Amino acid sequence: MILLAYLLLFLPLAGFVLLIFGRSILPKPWGGWLAAFAVLGSFLSAAGLLSQQVFFTAPILTWFQSGFVSASLSLLIDPLSLWMTLMITGVGFLILVYSIGYMKEEPRFNSFFAYLNLFVFFMLILVLSDSYVGMFAGWEGVGLCSYLLIGFWYETAAYAQAAKKAFMMNRVGDLGFLMGILILFSQLGTAQFGPVFAQIPLMSPEIVAVIAICLLIGAVGKSAQIPLYTWLPDAMAGPTPVSALIHAATMVTAGIYLIARSQVIYTMAPMVSTVVMVIGLATAVLGGVFALAQRDIKKILAYSTMSQLGFMMAALGVGAYTSALFHMTTHAFFKALLFLAAGNVIHALDGEQDIFKMGGLRKQLPFTFIVFLVGALSIVACPPFSGYFSKDGILLAAYGYSKIAFGILSGVSVLTIFYTFRMVFLVFFGKARHHHHPHEGTWVMQVPLAVLAVLAAVGGVLNLPEHPRMAVFLNTVCANVHFSIPEGLETVLLWAILGLLALKTTTAFLLYARKNHSSAQPDMNFFHRFLYHKFYIDEVYEWVLIAPYRYLCQLLSAHMERGLSLAHKALGKGVQSSTRWLKYSQTGQVGLYVLMMVVGVLILLLQWVSL
Amino acid sequence: MIITTLLLLPLLFAVGLGFLTSPFKIKTLFLMSTVLTALGAFFSAGDAVACSWIPALGIQFKLGVDGLSWVMLLLTSGTFLAVALASWTSGAPHSPWFYLSLLVTQSALIGVFTAQDLFLFYTFWELAILPAFFMMMGWGGEGKGAATIKFLLYSLAGSFCLLVALLYLYVQSPIHSFDMQALSQIHLVPLAQFFVFGLLFLAFAIKTPLFPLHTWQPGAYFKSPFLTTMVLAGVLSKMGIYGMLRLLPLFPLGFSRFAEPLLILVIIGMLYASSVALAQHHMKRLIAYSSIAHMGLIVAGILTMTTQGIQGSVLQMVAHAVSVVGLLYVAQLIYSRTGTLEMFQLGGLRTASPLLAGSFLVIVLGSIGVPLTSGFVGECLLLFSLFEVHPIFATLAGLCLILSAWYMLKLVQHVMLGKPMHPEKSVDLSLSFVEKFALGAFVVAILAIGIFPHYILQAVSTFTTHTLASGAPL
Secondary structure, X not given: OHHHHHHHHHHHHHHHHHHHHOOOOOOHHHHHHHHHHHHHHHXXXXXXXXXXXXXXXXXXXXXXXXXXXXXXXXEEEOHHHHHHHHHHHHHHHHHHHHHHHHOOOOOOHHHHHHHHHHHHHHHHHHHHEOEHHXXXXXXXXXXXXXXXXXXXXXOOHHHHHHHHHHHHHHHHHHHHHHHHHHHHHHHHOOOEHHHHHHHHHHOOHHHHHHHHHHHHHHHXXXXXXXXXXXXXXXXXXXXXXXXXXXXXXXXXXXHHHHHHHOHHHHHHOHHHHHHHHXXXXXXXXXXXXXXXHOOEHHXXXXXXXHHHHHHHHHHHHHOOHHHHHHHHHHHHHHHHHHHXXXXXXXXXXXXOOEHHXXXXXXXXXXXXXXHHHHHHHHHOOOOOOHHHHHHHHHHHHHHHHOHHHHHHHHHHHHHHHHHHHHHHHHHHOOOOOOOOOOOOOOHHHHHHHHHHHHHHHHHHHHHOOOOOHHHHHHOOOOOOOOOOOOOOHHHHHHHHHHXXXXXXXXXXXXXXXXXXXXXXXXXXXXXXXXXXXXXXHHHHHHHHHHHHHHHHHHHHHHHHHHHHXXXXXXXXXXXXXXXXXXXXXXXXXXXXXXXXXXXXXHHHHHHHHHO | OHHHHHHHHHHHHHHHHOOOOOHHHHHHHHHHHHHHHHHHHHOOOOOEEEEEEEXXXXXXXXXXXXXXXXXXXXXXXXXXXXXXXXXXXXXXXXXXXXXXXXXXXXXHHHHHHHEOEHHHHHHHHHHHHHHHHHHHHHHOOOOHHHHHHHHHHHHHHHHXXXXXXXHHHHHHOOOOOOEHHHHOOOOOOHHHHHHHHHHXXXXXXXXXXXXXXXXXXXXXHHHOOHHHHHHHHHHHHHHHHHHHHHHHHHOHHHHHHHHHHHHHHHHHHHHHHHHHHHOOOEHHHHHHHHHHHHHHHHHHHHHHOOHHHHHHHHHHHHHHHHHHHHHHHHHHHHHHHHOOOEHHHOOOHHHHOHHHHHHHHHHHHHHHOOOOOOHHHHHHHHHHHHHHHOHHHHHHHHHHHHHHHHHHHHHXXXXXXXXXXXXXXXXXXXXXXXXXXHHHHHHHXXXXXXXXXXXXXXHOHHHHHHHHHHOOOO
16 A cells, blocks of 8 residues: 555656666657656556555654654655645546657657656645645756756746746745745644644734735746736746646646645634635636736636636635645646647647737547537636636635625636637637647647546546545545525526626627638727737736845945955055054164063063062 | 875975976876875764874873864865865966975864874964965965065964963863864963953954954955965865864853853844845955854853754854855856956856856855755754854844845846846856866755765764753853
8 A cells, every 4th residue: 555655756766867878778658658657557556555555654764853843755645635736647648648749749749758657746745745845845946857847948048037036936926935834843843734734723913814815925926816816827838748737737737736735724713714815806806807818828828727726726715725736736737738729729830829929620630629629618617618617616606705706707708608619719710810830749749638528527526516536535635615505596696607707708709709800910099009918917917026126236236345345455555554653663673672572571460469 | 195195295296396397297296185185085074193292391292083184074075175176277377396395284174173182283273274375475365465464463363362371271271282083171260260261262253254353364365366265265264163162161161151241242243244145246255255254153052051052063163164165166167267356247157057056046045045955954953053142143144045046046046047147258168077076065965965965963972962062052
């Protein structure tokens, strides 16, 4: 049993080691298959553990111990960690297989798969650790892999810059997380989940609230919430499978996992939970709004990811922990699907990402069109696709918590429908606005898409309202707070969604599929431009925070350093000039020296006599 | 007995060097010496030797290796091993006198870290600084004169403070002895404690160096030959920290009076050095300022006088030595191939040598404290010790973690990533076997310290308990 747990964790690491050392020896497709099978092995181990239904802790090592502070690394196999593991390795395996086809022209093919395996390894550390410290190790580890993969095509300066930006913004969040760990250390001397969750109810609510805030800062950085979200759209510089795996399905959901794992803490801190909800709502709105005006297909998907993560955060904030995790799971299915399908489109158009330079692709890429449509229907929560069940759960819980939250989330759902179908119609309908000869990818790219499409379509069965398998499974670790939801709301919601879907889809169809859009940049009015430039928030960060600080650094380096040197020199000069009079004693006349010696001896003698 | 051998071994080899002229033989002999010393250091734990030297003045030849000394010996011998490997890269000096100076430095450092007698400590302290001066003067870069003089003057000022403090202690000790053990018997009045504490702290702060006494350091790192910079940054800077750990706890009143204002100063210094590092575009200068910031965190930990502060500072000393020496080694490799370390003139080196870029990234990760690499646990413990004093201190010091990631990744970005700045000048970055081995060793060391810091922490746990028992916690 315990062996399976180790296998689960260390297979991807073994894959990484083999690939990084054998990257120049391994022939092209086999390196990719090695990586994929390493992750498949993890998936099967996790499935094996699931079938046994035994939950335990597998120790790895004592990491450090100093005074009363100690931390050890162990694997915690419980329902929540197994659920996360299955999602990560399952979706991860599919994306790795897809990448074998997508990256086949890449000269550094094996390195790419090595990094992906390393990423899966750190992600598993993140979700399997039985302590916040171990989780933090995985947390920064996935950040590192994200850095490596965003900057995978490092020759392009902008990509290298985007990679650095992502790492930096995550580091800001990480500092919050680390502070939370320090508080736990100082209160309990440990950050292992067991003792922490046992002791939290005994601690003062203020301290618990501070811990909750610190952890939230970490989650905000990793899950691209306001105000630390600007790295996520830039992260689309990485290869598309990376965007699918890291920046949609898994890594960015780490913040959701962190808060869900810490349910005990957040239940003790209702005020902070409200903050979580507000941040989630605001992010959901902002992401949805930004997605409306983008032209780059990957950026639209990135803002949509941000918006959906906001949904999950809001769900956590209102106490719907299982609903958030369920939406995370279905989101992993349909967003991975959308990204990979978008990858197909980009691949077919030789790297074109501007949706205004696409169009009419449903005839040339019928398979991609169908799977993309499945993903789109799922994300807009069209019944009976998986997204309907997960989003429905969140909306109902929000209604039970506050009507305002419910209203905002419903509004965002409408935005989702609009921006999603804007994308669908511009890419697949209308006349072709490109001069390529697109064709579908090979079977390694199509099979994973087909599997993901099935998952996105029927994933809802994992947690049906009448038969909540997932909620029952996770019940011992985290559960929804109970809300009283009025009878019949669900039916109303169902019809409302269908009605809105029909309405907004038609609008989008009329706006984007029928009209002939030119591929050139359209004239934009003030509001449109404001939206297209994402309210200029990136620029505000740059000019209000970064640039002045950088200027200060230049100033310190140029002037303060010199000033310090001069001050020291002045000190030296001061000593020199104050002792100048001494040099007059050095006359070179022996007589004077003898006289001084005699005086000295006399003084000594007098002192001796007086004793 | 091992410890005496260890002290004499580098000197013996140094004598041997005088008879050689071929660079190959010189470097081989130097490497042999460092390997033997490293082996000896590993087995020296718990060793001690004591005999009378100048009985009239109460001076003894007394050496001992406790937990702290053992870790310091490993750190020293590890750094010199790296220096020996670095001497095989083209551009390193060939003269036997250079390597002789290095060996004398090593011997003196072994003395500093094991001396149990204050007079002996002071003698070795001075002896350790002098060869660096000769190396800078003889083999330094352009404009070395001013930098060398500055280095010497600051060192002398520090030594003067140290000497006055030690003599004062000698006079005050009831049996007129320089023995460190006897020192703990001295009971000084508060004013005297403040005085000695202040002098010692000043002496060690100059050596470390701490803001605002650091101005000698960037120049010295910048102008020295690479091998000397490695010794300066890797070990000589740790002399100050070692001195603080060894001597300052004897003056608990000094701590309770000065620790808090000093902490504020040190944290300001960390933020200052990190900010200045962000404005640098020469690799060596950037490393120099990042060193000042790291040293600041270590000293801050010691000032808290907590278990985590002391253990964290020792661990962080080791981690910093590995990463700073590693960074300088990579800088040396780049300089030997391209002739420049200006980051805006470099770029795209990763394409030329993925191995170099990969190892460099791991070293950088160690330096910015990513978990499971060398820097994290030490930083975590040090931040924790600050947190126990005041959460604001920990938060401000924590900001330096963000800044360090910023300037280090900026360095990676401009040196390794992007396109080559001068594609017409193709750079041959093929690495020799020794160079590959050295890079691999750095990577292994950084991961090993990151994953198994427990052993280092355990090695100094007895020392920590003793120190805290003698001093008063803040």
